[in-house]
Amino acid sequence: MPVEEFVAGWISAPLPSGQTVPSDWREGPHSWHLLVATGALGLALGHPFDTVKVRLQTQSTYRGIVDCIVKTYRHESILGFFKGMSFPLASIAVVNSVLFGVYSNALLVLTATSHQERRVQPPSYTHVFIAGCTGGFLQAYCLAPCDLIKVRLQNQTEPRAQPGSRPPRYQGPVHCAASIFREEGPRGLFRGAWALTLRDTPTVGIYFVTYEWLCRQFTPDGRTPSSATVLVAGGFAGIASWVVATPLDVIKSRMQMDGLKRSEYRGLLDCMVTSARREGLGVFFRGLTINSARAFPVNAVTFLSYEYLLRSWG
Ligand SMILES: CN(C)C(=N)NCCC[C@H](N)C(=O)O
Numbered sequence: 001m002p003v004e005e006f007v008a009g010w011i012s013a014p015l016p017s018g019q020t021v022p023s024d025w026r027e028g029p030h031s032w033h034l035l036v037a038t039g040a041l042g043l044a045l046g047h048p049f050d051t052v053k054v055r056l057q058t059q060s061t062y063r064g065i066v067d068c069i070v071k072t073y074r075h076e077s078i079l080g081f082f083k084g085m086s087f088p089l090a091s092i093a094v095v096n097s098v099l100f101g102v103y104s105n106a107l108l109v110l111t112a113t114s115h116q117e118r119r120v121q122p123p124s125y126t127h128v129f130i131a132g133c134t135g136g137f138l139q140a141y142c143l144a145p146c147d148l149i150k151v152r153l154q155n156q157t158e159p160r161a162q163p164g165s166r167p168p169r170y171q172g173p174v175h176c177a178a179s180i181f182r183e184e185g186p187r188g189l190f191r192g193a194w195a196l197t198l199r200d201t202p203t204v205g206i207y208f209v210t211y212e213w214l215c216r217q218f219t220p221d222g223r224t225p226s227s228a229t230v231l232v233a234g235g236f237a238g239i240a241s242w243v244v245a246t247p248l249d250v251i252k253s254r255m256q257m258d259g260l261k262r263s264e265y266r267g268l269l270d271c272m273v274t275s276a277r278r279e280g281l282g283v284f285f286r287g288l289t290i291n292s293a294r295a296f297p298v299n300a301v302t303f304l305s306y307e308y309l310l311r312s313w314g
Contacts, residue, residue, distance in 0.1 A: 043092050048081035049294035053287035054154045057253045060279075065290050076159050084153030087173045091146040099139040100306055103208060106131035115310050120222050128212050129205040136204025137197060144193040149176045151192075151256045169260075192256035195268050199248035207241035211303060230307050231300040238299025239292045246291065247284035251275070 052068050062068040072080045104115055110127040111118070123131075153176055156168040170176035180188045214233035219225040225233065242249075251271050258265050265271040275283045 043089055043298075044082070044085065046294045046298045047085045047088070049290050050150075051081050051083060051154045053291045053294070054151050054253055055157075056290070057250045057286045058151070058155055058257050059157075072157070075157060080157070080159075083156060084150040084173070087146040087149050091142070095139050095143050095146075096302070098142050099135045099204065101135075102138050103131050103135035103204075106134040119224050122212070122216065125209050125213065129209050132205035132208035133201050136200040136202070136207075139204075140197040140200045141190075141193065143200070144196050145177070145189040147196060147252075148180070148189060148191055148256045149173050151253050152176055152180070152260070155257060191258070192252045195248055195252035195255050195271075198268075199245050199252055203241040203245040206244055207237050207299075210240040211237035224311070225307070227304060230304045234303030235296035235300035237303070238295035242291050242295045243288065246286075246288045249291075250284055250286050 052065060052072070055068050055072070056062055056065065062071065076083075107118065107123055107127060108114065110131060111121070111123045113121050113123065153170060153173060156170060158166065158168040170179060177189065180191075184191065211233045214236055215225040215229055218229045218233070251268060254271050254275065255265065255268060258271070265274060
């Protein structure tokens with residue numbers, strides 16, 4: 001089982017938009033440090049968009065993106081946008097590693113071709129979709145506990161602890177994990193995992209099919225896609241997959257917040273029906289715009305660094 005795909009996924013955690021990868025694909029080993037080091041920075045640049053998205057999906061106090069940004073900045077300063085970032089920062093490399101590693105190795109099982117061979121023997125879109133769904137399903141369980149803690153911390157709208165002010169419920173990611181474990185049991189750490197798995201399994205299939213289809217549209221047969229093609233294909237793959245994922249993303253976030261007080265929903269289906277009945281079908285596309293703005297650069301450079309690393313290893 002080729003492990004380079006897992007390592008490439010690990011390192012290719014989002015780079016900051018505008019990060020230029022060295023023109024020569026075969027830079028020396030120092031480029032690894034560059035990619036790993038900027039991976040965290042990339043996630044940090046995308047996190048404020050994610051925080052606004054999560055708040056729009058789970059809190060009805062905001063009238064829209066601008067209102068959420070203004071209220072968050074006024075009440076919590078710029079730091080409010082970075083709440084809940086530490087666990088995703090620590091886990092994104094593992095999650096991406098599972099995602100890209102399982103995807104590539106599932107394709108190897110389905111088509112008996114390596115990453116390099118697939119440029120001259122492109123796999124069918126059916127095989128790409130199946131391999132993507134496999135990666136999406138397996139990475140969801142790595143993602144679930146960290147995503148739950150992220151969403152719980154992002155939804156704490158109290159300003160930084162000041163003398164005399166009521167402290168927020170969770171003092172940080174570790175305290176949040178311990179509180180959930182104590183108050184909701186070990187299974188509490190997987191609250192919303194079903195919705196997350198249903199969200200990610202088909203949409204990661206769409207993610208990779210979109211990427212492959214766009215790369216093939218703009219690359220002559222048998223050639224490897226240019227950096228520009230990889231960036232554009234990766235960016236639109238991110239947008240296309242998140243457009244389809246958003247309805248279940250809203251339900252996932254609401255299910256994750258549901259354990260805080262008395263449980264409002266009797267399950268995933270009840271959450272969908274109750275949300276639609278109270279707020280209309282538009283509720284299922286809350287956060288789509290800002291998430292698409294985030295998804296393009298994050299996934300453009302994720303694919304660029306992934307392809308770059310695999311080519312570096314020839
Ligand atoms: C629509 N979904 C769930 C996906 N496309 N998942 C694959 C990777 C997403 C990427 N880490 C991001 O944060 O956009």
